[in-house]
Amino acid sequence: MQLTIEKLIYGGDGLARFVTPDEPGQAKKQKKDQRGKAVFIPFVLPGEQVEARAVEEKPGFVRATLEKVLTPSPQRIAPLCPYFQRCGGCHYQHTEYANQLAIKRQILSETLERTAKIKWEGEIHLHPSPPWGYRNRTRMKITVEPFALGYHWHNSHDLLPVESCPISSPLINRAIAAIWEMGRGGGFAGYPLSEIEFFAGHADAELLLELYAEKPLPEESWQKLAENLRARLPAITSLSILSRAKHTRPEMQCEPSAKVEYSLQPEAFIYEAGSVRYQVSPGSFFQTNRFLVHPLIEVVCADAKGKLALDLYAGVGLFSAPLARTFDRVEAVEIAPSSFADLRKNVPRNVRAHCATTLEYFKTAPTPGNLDLVVVDPPRAGLGNEVSRKLAALAPARVTYVSCDPATLARDLAVFLQSGYAIAQIHLLDLFPQTFHIETVVHLSRRRPPER
Numbered sequence: 001m002q003l004t005i006e007k008l009i010y011g012g013d014g015l016a017r018f019v020t021p022d023e024p025g026q027a028k029k030q031k032k033d034q035r036g037k038a039v040f041i042p043f044v045l046p047g048e049q050v051e052a053r054a055v056e057e058k059p060g061f062v063r064a065t066l067e068k069v070l071t072p073s074p075q076r077i078a079p080l081c082p083y084f085q086r087c088g089g090c091h092y093q094h095t096e097y098a099n100q101l102a103i104k105r106q107i108l109s110e111t112l113e114r115t116a117k118i119k120w121e122g123e124i125h126l127h128p129s130p131p132w133g134y135r136n137r138t139r140m141k142i143t144v145e146p147f148a149l150g151y152h153w154h155n156s157h158d159l160l161p162v163e164s165c166p167i168s169s170p171l172i173n174r175a176i177a178a179i180w181e182m183g184r185g186g187g188f189a190g191y192p193l194s195e196i197e198f199f200a201g202h203a204d205a206e207l208l209l210e211l212y213a214e215k216p217l218p219e220e221s222w223q224k225l226a227e228n229l230r231a232r233l234p235a236i237t238s239l240s241i242l243s244r245a246k247h248t249r250p251e252m253q254c255e256p257s258a259k260v261e262y263s264l265q266p267e268a269f270i271y272e273a274g275s276v277r278y279q280v281s282p283g284s285f286f287q288t289n290r291f292l293v294h295p296l297i298e299v300v301c302a303d304a305k306g307k308l309a310l311d312l313y314a315g316v317g318l319f320s321a322p323l324a325r326t327f328d329r330v331e332a333v334e335i336a337p338s339s340f341a342d343l344r345k346n347v348p349r350n351v352r353a354h355c356a357t358t359l360e361y362f363k364t365a366p367t368p369g370n371l372d373l374v375v376v377d378p379p380r381a382g383l384g385n386e387v388s389r390k391l392a393a394l395a396p397a398r399v400t401y402v403s404c405d406p407a408t409l410a411r412d413l414a415v416f417l418q419s420g421y422a423i424a425q426i427h428l429l430d431l432f433p434q435t436f437h438i439e440t441v442v443h444l445s446r447r448r449p450p451e452r
Contacts, residue, residue: 012091222262306372382408
């Protein structure tokens with residue numbers, strides 16, 4: 001197919017239209033809709049004319065691979081990474097960083113309008129990141145016989161061997177090189193490993209290493225591996241070898257989901273952001289852009305003060321800890337076991353931590369009208385209709401929504417707008433340069449009492 005790219009959409013693909021003249025009844029359909037069938041193609045830019053090959057066809061759309069760029073965009077550049085288009089991690093390396101930001105802002109605006117009929121006339125505040133070397137946390141797949149370390153191929157679960165990653169921090173790249181050197185020398189032979197996660201400290205000088213095993217081994221075997229790794233990587237201050245643990249009983253939901261087979265003390269890791277020190281244990285979630293952790297905290301907690309704040313999906317307390325300085329009391333809710341354990345250690349006494357889902361917590365929620373602020377930082381699925389409605393019914397004076405998916409953000413915002421809230425500010429923090437991912441912070445304020 002020869003196609004012209006209309007625009008980029010969330011997910012990294014470009015959108016084009018194609019009409020197949022010889023389809024039955026196509027001539028009549030074409031008169032009704034001149035646009036034709038949607039075709040989604042990765043690694044393209046708006047306005048480009050390309051040659052593409054269909055790889056999947058559905059009734060409403062076609063997925064295709066890029067064969068050739070016939071007329072390149074003036075915004076197209078040569079990618080920095082030799083694995084680009086093969087590796088599934090990056091999507092926008094073929095265009096300048098300033099254009100990546102413009103693309104993301106347009107996608108965010110279009111998604112809000114299309115999904116929730118929100119035509120935002122105000123400014124979308126952009127918070128850029130250094131475009132390279134920003135990741136403080138990188139997880140890679142590993143095979144030991146034959147040895148390989150890398151990511152998945154684009155649109156595949158097959159392993160692509162990768163020996164450097166330009167979006168990861170310099171320390172992580174040195175660690176990747178050391179792992180490759182050790183692996184080529186047979187240093188991992190016999191160890192049933194499937195993944196390695198690198199977590200670099202705030203100054204990119206200390207390293208937490210997590211190795212995930214498919215089955216247990218005697219402690220002395222793990223100890224030998226850990227000592228060899230520590231000898232090659234003196235920056236390692238914490239190393240844990242974990243195996244997956246499955247809990248089926250509800251009472252075990254606050255127990256660790258990964259069993260620690262072996263660890264070099266200390267097991268936890270200290271990450272500084274601004275004036276706050278966070279303990280981050282193996283398996284706990286933490287933001288991955290080392291340049292924007294503190295700016296994110298500042299955007300979320302800006303001018304926030306009062307008597308009572310609620311932090312939902314609190315993680316290790318990224319927002320709870322700073323909110324505790326400006327609120328008399330903070331309620332923090334987190335269900336993930338390791339993050340909840342860190343949360344309890346990272347917050348002062350005026351923060352009460354709850355190991356519960358958001359819906360479970362709502363059974364004992366504060367009386368509507370008592371909340372000055374609610375911060376929500378849900379996973380990609382968003383809040384959902386039920387949680388959004390229950391939260392709006394609590395009638396907090398302000399809601400700050402931290403989102404990693406514009407479609408679910410737009411869906412949930414529609415509920416708040418129908419419940420008497422107005423958008424005060426929208427911020428786009430580019431936590432993931434070179435990728436399609438969009439991190440958004442929306443500040444909402446209540447403009448009328450909730451409907452009874």
